[in-house]
Amino acid sequence: MLEIKGLTAYYGESEILHDINLSVPDGKIIALVGRNGVGKTTTLKSIMGLVKTPAGSIELSGEELLKKPPYERARCGIGYVPQGRDIFPQMTVAENLRLGLEVCGGKKQDPSELFHLFPIVEKFLPRKGGDLSGGQQQQLAIARALIAHPKLLLLDEPTEGIQPSVIQEIGAAIRTINKETGLSILLVEQYLDFALELADECYVMDKGQIVLHVAAGEAKKEEIQQHMLAS
């Protein structure tokens, strides 16, 4: 599905990612973990074309994305839920959801197919996005990304600032959508237990490099934690 090879990324003159190799196989959930500031968000932004990536390759189902602008990458089938969710507070939940359709050229899709995953989104359709709690906004942001039927979903810290009961609901929804539709998911997380519970494989990042790649089933939590400690 997604194949990243030898990727570097820059902010200005600073090289942030160094020779990243990472793959998301079809239908799998892959976690990318690491402490603050190691380059996880930059990896997702690189996939979306939002940062300078002068070297390497990013292929989606065999198609090179590196030279494509962000909107074309989204149209190739990538849904992106950024850190902080980017919900428009003055727009209603229904309007926020509809924005997700712009990605597929405004094609008519039926949002109701997502309501069994996120009942709260259906319940609050007429409410302003800004009136939702953090957890509800996160569910709306994921629903908005799913409405265009992506092949690959990029999730940036969906548990950040969210209460434990809602984290469980979000985890269940991610697992259900993966099982029901075979959607491939790249999940960036700092909450290691959540990541290991959901993921098939786990990559650990430190200082802009991948320092460990393990199957989540055999993942040694302590070993991963060692790599996540400040060095």
Ligand SMILES: Nc1ncnc2c1ncn2[C@@H]1O[C@H](COP(=O)(O)OP(=O)(O)OP(=O)(O)O)[C@@H](O)[C@H]1O
């Ligand atoms: N817009 C920017 N301009 C310059 N440097 C940046 C910018 N955004 C991030 N950085 C730097 O790039 C590095 C990687 O940041 P990144 O946000 O990718 O880390 P992260 O692992 O996602 O951390 P967090 O969990 O805090 O989001 C950090 O040193 C950060 O300070």
